[in-house]
Amino acid sequence: MSMQEYKDIFHNGLWKQNTGVVQLLGMCPLLAVSNSVVNAVSLGLATSVVMALSGASISPLRNFVPNEIRIPVYILIIAVLVTVVQYTMNAYMYNLYVVLGIFIPLIVTNCIVLARIEAFAGKNPVLPAAVDGLAMGLGLTAVLAILGGMREIFGHGTLFAGFDLALGDFAKSWVITVIPDYHGFLFAILPPGAFIGLGLLIAGKNYLTLRAEQKARAISVPAASTSAA
């Protein structure tokens, strides 16, 4: 695979085919954990790790798995990987596990993992499959982080609170109080806040894509640019 193809994979994962705002897969963690940046980023990274690992481990097996039972086998492998990640987190990052523990098993049910395996890892060599999983996961992490940041600012008036739970006491000073003496806006923290925030993000992404398309059209067909609107 050439450099350009890897670039395309990243471009797809992070922007063009972003799981959070374009494919709209993986809504379950998106709504559940995006109430603060720390939760969003942690679960996003855990999902990325699982996606990269599952891409890398399923790709070499793709010729040994009979077509009829590929879905159960894929689910089995994903479930094993998620459980391994869960045990590892529980053992080595206990504080983070306390915060995210109940969401980790949900990665199995996150359809984006299976979707990428079915659409990409089952048809491509190991390295691109792993890179695709990672890129898609990072795209999801980015959307989660932005949504988490929005909800945290409007819901609590802070940003980056709680990183000390995940990383240790030194991260306590990371907290930025965006709005001092803020009494909180419950709506942003509850699930409806996630839906509305996500809607705004999708609209923003569509706007940017549309504008880019129009610009491209205007350059390629200068004569027709007046009709583009």
Place this chain on the structure above:
Amino acid sequence: MKRLTKATVRTALNLLFFALIGTAILASTFKLTHSLIAQSEEAEKLKLINQVVPNTLYDNDLIKDALTIPASTQLGTDRDTTAYRGRLHGQPSVVVLEAIAPDGYSGKIGMLVAVNYSGVVTGVRVVWHKETPGLGDYIDFAKNPWISQFANTSHERYKEGDWKVKKDGGQFDYMAGATITPRAVVKAVHNALHYFEENRAILFAQADNMSALQPGQKGAEK
């Protein structure tokens, strides 16, 4: 027909093969991480217990001095729970009870209640709850010091009718906008204190003569 059977069997074996490998990986991961996980869980428990019991009050390994107590309506528990006993110079000094408030705004509220030898509550912490974020969740010490008002409360200090929030004519503070939650917590702490008073002898008994006091219950746990 024969070919079909053969293909089916091969597919089934293939699935079995993957299931076996998956199981093997999980079993070895569990084995590798098991003791570490148990360690951090114990440390976490001790950290929480140290918030309700001043560590000057005991000098034993409190986690190891555990007692299984059967489900009790006074504690709000519907299964066996574990009580941890603290001792100072060998003398029983404090007991940490698990209590559940059944009537929170969004369901049950799990708590740790520590009571010392003379029946004074040394501290209460909410361990898990589902109360509304931003409204009822001030019972969580991480959010608000509200729960610390239970320290040094006892039946000597507050008589029966005082164990209510101030709005209901009691002694306990609450926050406007959420009274169901603190009501549930106050009631549960009060009930736990009653439980302590009625079962004091059992709770502070030595680990070995426990079985006589609790029929059908195994004495020491862990």
